[in-house]
Amino acid sequence: MLYYSGHTRRIGDVDDGSTVTDFLPAERARGITIQSAAITFEWPPALAGLQSTPEDIGGDTSETQPRSRFTHNINLIDTPGHADFTFEVRRSLRILDGAVCILDGVAGVEAQTEQVWAQAAEWNIPRIVYINKLDRDGAAFGRTVREIGSRLGGWPAVCQIPWFEGGKGRFTGVGDVINLEGLLYENGGDGKEIKRYRLSQLEQEYPDMAQELRSARAALVELLSEHDDQLVEAFFEAEEDHLNITPSQLLDSLRRCLLAPHSTIIPVFAGASFRNIGVQPLLDAVTNLLPSPLERPDPDVSVGSSSGGLSQLIRGDLEFRKDTNTAAKLKKKGQTSDPLAIGNALQGCALAFKVVNDPRKGVLVYIRVYSGSIDRNGLLYNTNLQSSERATTLLRMYANESVPVQALHAGEIGVIAGSKYARTGDTLISYSGNKATPPEPLNKLQLRPIKVPPPVFFAALEPNSLREEKDMHEKLALLLREDPSLQVSQDEDTGQTQISGMGELHLEIAADRLVNDLKAKARMGKIAIGYRETLPEASMSVTKVLEGERAATKGKAGCTALVEPLPDDEDTSLTVPDDAFSYEQDGNLVVVETPTLDEKGRPLTSDDVALPANLTVPEIQTAYLNGALAALSRGPSYSFPLRNTKVTLTLRPEEHIFGSETTYASLTAAARLATNAAFRDATKNTASILMEPVMNVDISVDEASLGNVIQDISSSRGGQIVSLGDHEDGASASDNSTKRIDVSKIYAPKDPFESGSSRSGEDHHRLNLQRTVKARVPLKEMVGYLKHLRSMTGGRGTFVMSVDRFEKITGPREKAVIQELLGGFV
Numbered sequence: 003m004l005y006y007s008g009h010t011r012r013i014g015d016v017d018d019g020s021t022v023t024d025f026l027p028a029e030r031a032r033g034i035t036i037q038s039a040a041i042t043f044e045w046p047p048a049l050a051g052l053q054s055t056p057e058d059i060g061g062d063t064s065e066t067q068p069r070s071r072f073t074h075n076i077n078l079i080d081t082p083g084h085a086d087f088t089f090e091v092r093r094s095l096r097i098l099d100g101a102v103c104i105l106d107g108v109a110g111v112e113a114q115t116e117q118v119w120a121q122a123a124e125w126n127i128p129r130i131v132y133i134n135k136l137d138r139d140g141a142a143f144g145r146t147v148r149e150i151g152s153r154l155g156g157w158p159a160v161c162q163i164p165w166f167e168g169g170k171g172r173f174t175g176v177g178d179v180i181n182l183e184g185l186l187y188e189n190g191g192d193g194k195e196i197k198r199y200r201l202s203q204l205e206q207e208y209p210d211m212a213q214e215l216r217s218a219r220a221a222l223v224e225l226l227s228e229h230d231d232q233l234v235e236a237f238f239e240a241e242e243d244h245l246n247i248t249p250s251q252l253l254d255s256l257r258r259c260l261l262a263p264h265s266t267i268i269p270v271f272a273g274a275s276f277r278n279i280g281v282q283p284l285l286d287a288v289t290n291l292l293p294s295p296l297e298r299p300d301p302d303v304s305v306g307s308s309s310g311g312l313s314q315l316i317r318g319d320l321e322f323r324k325d326t327n328t329a330a331k332l333k334k335k336g337q338t339s340d341p342l343a344i345g346n347a348l349q350g351c352a353l354a355f356k357v358v359n360d361p362r363k364g365v366l367v368y369i370r371v372y373s374g375s376i377d378r379n380g381l382l383y384n385t386n387l388q389s390s391e392r393a394t395t396l397l398r399m400y401a402n403e404s405v406p407v408q409a410l411h412a413g414e415i416g417v418i419a420g421s422k423y424a425r426t427g428d429t430l431i432s433y434s435g436n437k438a439t440p441p442e443p444l445n446k447l448q449l450r451p452i453k454v455p456p457p458v459f460f461a462a463l464e465p466n467s468l469r470e471e472k473d474m475h476e477k478l479a480l481l482l483r484e485d486p487s488l489q490v491s492q493d494e495d496t497g498q499t500q501i502s503g504m505g506e507l508h509l510e511i512a513a514d515r516l517v518n519d520l521k522a523k524a525r526m527g528k529i530a531i532g533y534r535e536t537l538p539e540a541s542m543s544v545t546k547v548l549e550g551e552r553a554a555t556k557g558k559a560g561c562t563a564l565v566e567p568l569p570d571d572e573d574t575s576l577t578v579p580d581d582a583f584s585y586e587q588d589g590n591l592v593v594v595e596t597p598t599l600d601e602k603g604r605p606l607t608s609d610d611v612a613l614p615a616n617l618t619v620p621e622i623q624t625a626y627l628n629g630a631l632a633a634l635s636r637g638p639s640y641s642f643p644l645r646n647t648k649v650t651l652t653l654r655p656e657e658h659i660f661g662s663e664t665t666y667a668s669l670t671a672a673a674r675l676a677t678n679a680a681f682r683d684a685t686k687n688t689a690s691i692l693m694e695p696v697m698n699v700d701i702s703v704d705e706a707s708l709g710n711v712i713q714d715i716s717s718s719r720g721g722q723i724v725s726l727g728d729h730e731d732g733a734s735a736s737d738n739s740t741k742r743i744d745v746s747k748i749y750a751p752k753d754p755f756e757s758g759s760s761r762s763g764e765d766h767h768r769l770n771l772q773r774t775v776k777a778r779v780p781l782k783e784m785v786g787y788l789k790h791l792r793s794m795t796g797g798r799g800t801f802v803m804s805v806d807r808f809e810k811i812t813g814p815r816e817k818a819v820i821q822e823l824l825g826g827f828v
């Protein structure tokens with residue numbers, strides 16, 4: 003894409019590590035994408051002027067021109083395909099306006115495809131499909147098209163068909179169903195030499211291709227007519243001749259269908275990128291079919307407990323819930339809660355979706371601007387961190403150069419260079435006025451956040467020497483800004499640092515980044531499963547006072563803690579009193595109570611003691627919270643993080659505050675001490691109960707291996723089969739909400755081997771039947787599964803998994819796990 007748009011001089015090759023977007027050494031070495039890089043280019047190329055398009059197709063010159071005749075800015079976000087990085091995919095998905103789903107023409111729809119497809123549907127992102135690798139042996143365009151129908155739950159609108167030499171030979175080009183022409187690529191060329199054949203020429207020189215193209219055209223018109231009345235009209239005007247519909251009418255219809263809410267039309271394109279076949283027409287399709295930022299629905303935002311659309315907020319139409327703390331506080335402070343004034347104060351709103359530490363340029367924060375503009379040197383408020391910084395350098399990123407710009411506007415993607423704080427996922431806003439903080443409640447404005455899945459693997463990280471420890475932690479902090487799906491915790495007693503993440507590869511790459519790219523002098527220990535522990539019973543209320551001499555932290559402070567197990571799956575928000583400060587994370591709930599103080603820290607009755615001047619109620623709440631979170635990261639019995647645990651911390655100034663001796667740090671330390679003591683109290687009779695991650699596993703296999711795979715999951719691995727999908731009849735793995743697609747009604751050109759095979763087509767069909775097994779399996783049993791699955795399925799099986807929940811381990815399994823853990827520690 004970058005080559006054809008004129009931004010690089012040579013075509014990058016993943017196999018020899020010369021790609022532009024996979025720029026991390028770890029990515030180039032492994033040939034995979036890890037971070038979603040964002041790059042801007044123009045299509046059609048800006049320098050070339052208007053692209054020459056095939057003349058005289060359809061014959062009508064009065065109609066609207068396709069968008070691909072005019073230069074557009076395209077922001078390309080390349081996302082990783084490996085299951086360990088689904089979080090990376092998720093966070094880039096949400097900033098997309100449209101997506102190209104690239105399928106492997108041999109593997110077809112894979113388990114991973116279904117997962118990412120469903121996520122994209124959640125964000126309402128219009129998608130087109132590109133079936134790649136059609137040059138490979140065993141590539142099956144037709145079968146893949148049918149799988150798109152059965153497994154992705156939509157109607158494939160075949161916009162291109164593959165062109166094989168002599169019908170079965172080398173893959174040489176594509177048939178363009180919209181423009182009714184054949185595109186023949188020069189063998190072994192860079193893809194710039196394309197010979198175009200009009201239908202009439204094809205009929206003379208390649209009659210089979212012409213025939214297939216006509217069938218495909220009829221199928222496309224018929225499919226769209228079922229979803230789009232305007233095309234039905236056009237069809238009648240065209241004297242009911244499929245071939246007389248103009249390309250523009252078809253593109254407009256496809257676009258209407260694709261952009262309609264809950265669209266079930268999936269435009270399909272074909273190619274072999276490695277042979278440089280099919281890339282430019284795909285770029286035309288991106289320009290012609292996918293929406294511009296202006297055509298996207300209003301992004302969801304929340305402001306405190308109110309939520310709605312961003313433009314609603316700007317117009318002053320967002321209703322702020324009167325019962326919220328926000329409204330009450332606003333009133334007290336005498337500030338406006340006039341929605342229009344709030345909307346007017348917002349000048350720009352952007353999302354930081356990627357933080358990259360570039361060895362030469364420093365920290366680059368990639369942002370997507372949603373409204374207004376982000377200006378150079380303007381003050382930017384980070385509503386996640388509740389702090390502001392100036393965007394001194396704004397860049398637009400091209401393939402190998404970055405261009406400084408004065409502002410980034412709504413719809414644009416660019417970079418803030420040198421930002422000190424912004425992390426992946428943070429909402430950034432600019433606002434009117436010169437204050438360091440935006441007017442309330444804009445400081446709470448959040449673009450719809452993504453949930454970070456709980457990490458299920460961990461490993462110890464050790465600096466090579468004590469001297470390196472500080473440096474290692476600084477570099478870790480940078481890594482965490484890049485990737486919020488990594489977590490780091492430190493053992494208070496041993497000082498050992500642990501890193502946890504989504505998968506083994508995820509942690510390996512993190513360690514690789516830390517050591518090789520960020521040059522931390524450290525090493526990572528063995529990767530193990532991240533179990534959790536939960537309390538067997540509630541503790542007594544425990545008060546601890548921390549004295550400076552005893553601890554590393556200076557100062558004196560106290561805290562009272564009470565801990566208790568939460569019932570499984572309880573909606574924790576229900577158990578918090580409205581006026582208390584509470585925080586939920588990883589299935590835990592921390593509540594901080596200050597029963598004798600008002601929100602300004604003043605005593606409620608004359609018998610109560612006030613806060614000293616150096617402390618405020620919010621500071622105490624955060625200090626206590628941080629102490630509790632630190633304690634929660636290490637359980638009392640097995641040192642695993644706690645789960646389903648409620649921590650209630652209470653501050654009573656007369657007991658816990660010692661004038662100016664009481665600092666923020668000492669309060670945090672006291673809260674941690676008290677929480678830990680309460681944990682010990684709750685486990686004095688019985689040890690914590692271990693919990694293990696149980697995964698939702700989707701396995702794709704063909705009919706022949708189905709029995710073995712099910713047997714293996716349910717008996718050897720203790721898994722529970724949830725459902726069996728039959729892809730070809732449409733009883734697919736996709737959830738029930740997606741409509742079933744009648745696969746027999748899908749148009750797909752015959753695959754070369756289908757006709758030439760000695761087997762009857764039907765037999766072949768059945769043998770290739772793909773099934774999706776959905777199961778719930780403990781993660782412990784899934785370690786090393788890919789290799790096993792491959793051997794059971796002759797290499798064709800694929801699977802994906804995500805954390806479903808943590809479950810208590812009981813009975814003989816508990817013994818076995820504990821034994822293994824103990825063994826691991828010896």
Ligand SMILES: Nc1nc2c(ncn2[C@@H]2O[C@H](COP(=O)(O)OP(=O)(O)OP(=O)(O)O)[C@@H](O)[C@H]2O)c(=O)[nH]1
Binds near residue numbers: 035
């Ligand atoms: N034969 C053939 N091989 C291809 C084609 N396109 C890509 N490949 C090969 O497929 C492999 C994977 O290519 P990538 O571009 O890294 O695929 P990806 O989907 O981006 O992979 P991730 O970066 O892990 O997400 C490489 O070895 C490519 O050479 C094609 O059209 N034909």
